[in-house]
């Protein structure tokens with residue numbers, strides 16, 4: 001595999017180093033650069049009209065991918081000014097003006113906590129009401145300069161460290177239930193829609209692994225917990241997400257105002273009471289070992305479970321399973337061969353999947369082509385110079401940077417033939433070097449989440465869990481057929 005020769009460290013001359021070492025991400029004092037200084041192209045348009053026109057392009061006339069692509073072409077730059085929804089008429093307090101950063105190099109400034117602030121910008125300048133989270137700002141909305149951020153982040157990292165044994169057993173038993181259900185449905189109905197069974201499996205698995213609670217102790221939670229989370233999640237993020245239903249209904253009903261917490265308060269309170277009671281031991285550690293109040297620990301536990309973990313996996317796993325099930329290139333045979341040769345019928349665990357080079361590369365490539373959380377934001381903490389591959393731009397303190405990872409992960413200066421899904425892309429030494437530029441978790445795949453950065457706390461368990469799921473599928477089956485929402489046929493492993 002060819003690797004393009006370039007430097008991705010912000011502010012570094014493009015001739016300085018190939019992709020042979022991780023990019024130094026600190027840009028505290030911008031080094032001298034040979035790149036030309038350019039004014040950030042683009043404008044925000046007329047007040048009200050500019051934002052509404054961009055909003056309609058984004059959600060309706062173009063859709064997110066074309067929205068960004070067209071503007072890169074128009075401005076001949078991967079860095080430009082534009083507006084991001086939500087906006088006019090009922091989001092009066094929300095400033096839609098952003099500077100888009102759409103190549104690996106300019107985007108990586110967002111990982112440098114010395115130059116960007118991440119306060120209340122998880123989904124942009126718009127922030128859902130704190131009523132959704134017990135009148136608290138949960139970890140994902142806190143900036144690293146706020147002392148509570150490190151406390152909560154370290155609490156979450158500690159939960160993950162302690163839960164590794166439970167994580168594995170809970171995952172495997174819930175995968176057994178999921179695929180037994182899929183097989184029964186295929187034999188009864190000829191095909192099995194798996195989205196809700198998958199979400200139920202995810203809810204049970206993650207509640208056991210993260211909250212340390214057994215959902216079956218409360219039949220209502222075991223049956224409907226996932227649906228309670230779905231509606232709670234939806235009301236928070238609807239103003240920022242394209243659903244793809246009939247326009248203009250989507251614009252009028254889903255993107256024009258912020259939904260209140262009231263319709264989902266009943267479900268949230270049930271889940272809170274469940275976590276408070278059944279997850280008491282874990283929450284209590286947040287109090288005694290990390291200095292949180294009981295309410296802070298419990299609401300953050302529920303947010304990590306529901307928004308971060310359940311929300312993230314609910315987007316990624318259908319894509320992962322669908323990419324396998326709909327493949328026509330013969331990758332299933334190769335994945336099956338690797339799993340059969342390296343693991344056989346031995347028990348799956350975190351160690352055994354470390355040898356599965358193709359399985360790992362396949363998961364990474366799926367994350368590259370479909371980053372589950374496409375938009376990332378960062379606000380300039382101070383004036384600084386931002387570098388793209390070919391230019392340098394002056395950024396003023398307070399300006400909001402916005403990256404669309406689905407575009408960034410198609411950066412042709414980093415990824416050869418970027419539009420093509422190549423299952424083997426991340427294999428071998430050069431493939432592993434490319435992991436320095438795989439961004440889906442608010443940081444490079446080679447980075448580590450800590451209390452002083454904003455990288456996804458679950459970054460490593462997400463990939464390990466995904467390796468385990470792919471290995472599980474090919475221990476159980478020769479092949480599966482279907483899409484990202486249903487399985488139509490399975491051939492059992494011989």
Ligand code: HEM
Nearest residue numbers: 139140308309312313316372373441442453454456457458
């Ligand atoms: C496929 C699943 C997942 C995806 C796609 C995902 C993605 C992300 C992304 C993109 C962010 C950064 C958001 C931003 O600041 O702009 C993030 C943050 C976070 N994620 Fe994940 N995540 C996943 C699973 C998990 C899991 C399993 C956990 C923990 C059990 C977790 C815990 C967190 C936490 C605590 C943060 C906030 C980090 C901070 O504020 O420093 N995530 N996640």
